Amino acid sequence: MPIEQQPPLDALVAACHWIGTKGWCPATGGNMSVRLSGQHCLITESGHDKGSISAEHFLTVNLQSGEVDGGRIPSAETGLHTLVYSLFPTVGAILHTHSVNATVLSRVEKSNAVILEGYEMQKSLGGQRSHLDRVIIPIFDNSQDIPALASRVADSHATVPLQYGFLVRGHGLYCWGRDVKEARRHLEGLEFLFQCELQLRLLEAK
Ligand SMILES: [Zn+2]
Numbered sequence: 001m002p003i004e005q006q007p008p009l010d011a012l013v014a015a016c017h018w019i020g021t022k023g024w025c026p027a028t029g030g031n032m033s034v035r036l037s038g039q040h041c042l043i044t045e046s047g048h049d050k051g052s053i054s055a056e057h058f059l060t061v062n063l064q065s066g067e068v069d070g071g072r073i074p075s076a077e078t079g080l081h082t083l084v085y086s087l088f089p090t091v092g093a094i095l096h097t098h099s100v101n102a103t104v105l106s107r108v109e110k111s112n113a114v115i116l117e118g119y120e121m122q123k124s125l126g127g128q129r130s131h132l133d134r135v136i137i138p139i140f141d142n143s144q145d146i147p148a149l150a151s152r153v154a155d156s157h158a159t160v161p162l163q164y165g166f167l168v169r170g171h172g173l174y175c176w177g178r179d180v181k182e183a184r185r186h187l188e189g190l191e192f193l194f195q196c197e198l199q200l201r202l203l204e205a206k
Contacts, residue, residue, distance in 0.1 A: 006180075008034040008035075008036065008042070008092070008093075008179075008180065009034065009042055009055055009058060010055075011034070011093075011179070011180035011181070012032055012033070012034045012042065012058070012093065012180050013053060013054060013055055013058075014180075015032060015093075015095065015180050015183070015184050016032055016044070016050040016051070016053045017050075017051055017052070017053070018184070019032070019050050019051075019095065019097060019187075020049065020050045020051020020052065020053075021051065022099075022191075023099070023100075024097040024098070024099040024187075024191065025050040025051075025097050025098055025099075026098065027049075028046075028047050028048060028049050028050070029097075029098035029172070030044075030050055030095075030096050030097045030098050030172065031043060031044045031075035031076075031077055031078070031081070031096045032044050032050070032093075032094065032095050032096065033061075033081045033093065033094045034092065034093045034094075034180060035063075035085055035091065035092045035093065036060070038063075038089075039062060039063055039064065040060050040061065040062060040063060041060075041061050041063060041081065041082070041085060042058040042059065042060055042061075043058060043059055043061050043074050043075055043078055043081055044057060044058060044059075044074075044075050045057045045058065045059050045072060045073065045074065045075070046073050046074065046075050046076065059072050059074050061074055061078055061081075061082065063082050063085050063086060066078060066079060066082055076146065077096060077146055078146075079146040079147055079149075079150045080096070080146060080149065080150055080153065080174060081094050081096070083150045083153060083154060084162075084174065084176055087154070087157060087162070088162075088176070090178050091176045091177070091178065092177065092178050092179040092180070092182075092183075093176060093177055093178075093179055093180040093182075093183040094174060094175070094176045094183065095174075095175055095176070095183050095184070095186075095187045096172060096173070096174045096175075097172050097173050097187065097191075098171065098172040099172065099173065099191060099194075101191060101194040101195045101198055102167055102171075102172045102173040102190075102191070102194055103170060103171065103172060104198060105167070105194045105197060105198050106139050106167040106168065106169045106170060106171070106172075107169060107170050108198070108201060109139060111139070112138060112139055112140075112156075113136050113137060113138045113139055113160075114136075114137045114139060114167065114194070114197065115134055115135070115136055115137075116134070116135040116136075116137065116193050116197065117131075117132075117133070117134045117135070118131055118132075119131055119193055119196060121189055121192050121193055121196070122135050122189075122193065124185055124186070124188065124189025124192070125163075125164050125186055125189055125190075126164070126177065126178075126182060126186070135163070135164070135193075136160065136163070137164070137165060137166060137167055137190070138153075138156055138160065138162065138166045138167070139166070139167040139168070139169055140152055140153060140156070140166060140167070140168050140169065141168075141169050142168050142169050142170050142171045149168070153166060164176070164186050164190065165186065165190060173187070173190060173191075173194075175187050175190055
């Protein structure tokens with residue numbers, strides 16, 4: 001069935017399996033969500049391999065309270081998902097991965113952003129029309145205190161608006177789209193661009 005016609009949870013489960021085959025969420029890391037309405041999203045339950053996850057491993061979270069139905073445990077980083085949904089009413093899906101490229105690039109880059117410029121593949125990101133434009137992907141220092149991290153992300157967004165995603169240093173990428181299909185395209189595009197950026201820096205350092 002074309003992804004546009006799939007129910008949101010089916011599309012998200014398929015995205016998780018695809019991410020698993022890519023190796024972007026090793027050892028049960030990462031978390032994925034899809035918006036159900038203005039009030040709720042579905043998010044991965046903690047501790048499941050994304051490559052073999054199924055529909056019963058998703059929890060319904062209230063976007064305002066962060067509470068989960070049935071007392072089950074959501075992913076530790078649920079607060080970052082609910083933040084992004086509250087900042088962007090048009091966001092329909094969020095993918096958070098722990099890839100090698102996102103992890104390494106966010107450590108190699110010492111400033112507070114990766115700036116992507118000069119790549120044709122920037123056009124994989126919604127609204128980008130030219131390799132001559134600059135795409136800013138902010139980097140936030142990692143923290144186990146998710147409310148504090150979410151507050152830093154929100155403060156930064158107030159001055160430099162987030163667009164497609166952000167990196168958490170030494171940790172991974174959060175990216176999103178208006179639906180699962182667009183979030184997947186943004187994830188694949190950003191992963192490609194991160195790999196280019198790492199290879200370029202390696203060659204330039206020689
Ligand atoms: Zn994570």
